[in-house]
Amino acid sequence: MANKYEIIKKSILDKILRGTYQKDQQLPTESDMMSDFSVSRYTVRRAISDLENEKFVYRVQGGGSFVADWSVTKKFEDAPKVIGILSTHVASYIFPAIIDGADQVLSENGFSLVLANTHNDPVRERTALTNLMGQNLGGLIIEPTQSALDTTNIDLYQKLDQMNIPMVFINAAYNNFEGTKLVSDDKLAFDRATNYLIKRGHKKIVGVFQVSDSQGVHRMAGYLKAYQDHPNILPYCTPIMYKSDEVNDALRAISELLAKKPEQRPTAIIAYNDQLAIRTIDLIHDVGLKVPEDISVIGFDDFQLSQYLSPRLTTMTHAKEDMGKDAAQLLLQKIKHHKTNSVVYSSKLIERESVRDIG
Known part of the structure; x- marks a missing residue:
């Protein structure tokens, strides 16, 4: 938990950086801050002293504390x-x-x-x-x-x-x-990975993408392009999209597909990254299926653990x-x-x- 003086310092600094407090504007008095934050005068002075040392604030003897021209001060x-x-x-x-x-x-x-x-x-x-x-x-x-x-x-x-x-x-x-x-080049990478599966006979390929990040959006674009280049199998295209804090929703959607009859479930899953691919392999094993005998899996990033899985994970490299x-x-x-x-x-x-x- 942050100390009380750090809370005061952060509050003032945030208002300075936002522009709520402008250059040469006087800050609230020590008494006002003592009342607003329910702290002692010493705590207020410690926060202001830190901001003064970091060139965000200057003091005028007997006149209070003011916002410094901090961007110019730091520049030189x-x-x-x-x-x-x-x-x-x-x-x-x-x-x-x-x-x-x-x-x-x-x-x-x-x-x-x-x-x-x-x-x-x-x-x-x-x-x-x-x-x-x-x-x-x-x-x-x-x-x-x-x-x-x-x-x-x-x-x-x-x-x-x-x-x-x-x-x-x-x-x-x-x-x-x-x-x-x-x-x-995320789009090209997933175009290649999806085409790799298509060339190996897969049509029902599920792509799972974290679309709150541009990497996921571009990777999904590559997956979709590969299907668009093969219009005869386009109806089998099945993207699953999720936000960074909704990965469990994506895993549930994968589980629902795995529970379908053999002729209805996917033959391959291409995951946003190796981390998701590893969790997908766990789901596949949990329902009694095997990788790659029942479902093939590809990841992205060449995560260190990927080569130690059983089976070892096919993936795309990341420069890291x-x-x-x-x-x-x-x-x-x-x-x-x-x-x-x-x-x-x-x-x-x-x-x-x-x-x-x-x-």
């Missing part, structure tokens, strides 16, 4: 050596490899990392951005939150831009904010560590005021044992 400070990484997850799945790749490059160049986790929640993203903006950052590597939607935190990204804090985006980008990005390294290199170029270009990675199919030919 010595170049900071701290880089923030804002990700939907930081400790699981493919994200440690991305972060490790970035850290290798940044640490070699004398930078340290600060990590923040949004859990793909815009409210948490706002909190994380606010906290990061309160630090003396040299730049940001950002994985967008619910990237299929316009960011509700556009005001903070615009403030970061005004502060001249360099940013690069990984895995996706926001439609309503321009920036250098490093992404996989290279993406982290390249994101760090691009950010360093931006810090040096060099021109940068976005990067698109191709994915390769890794054939393992979770797909079989059917007649």
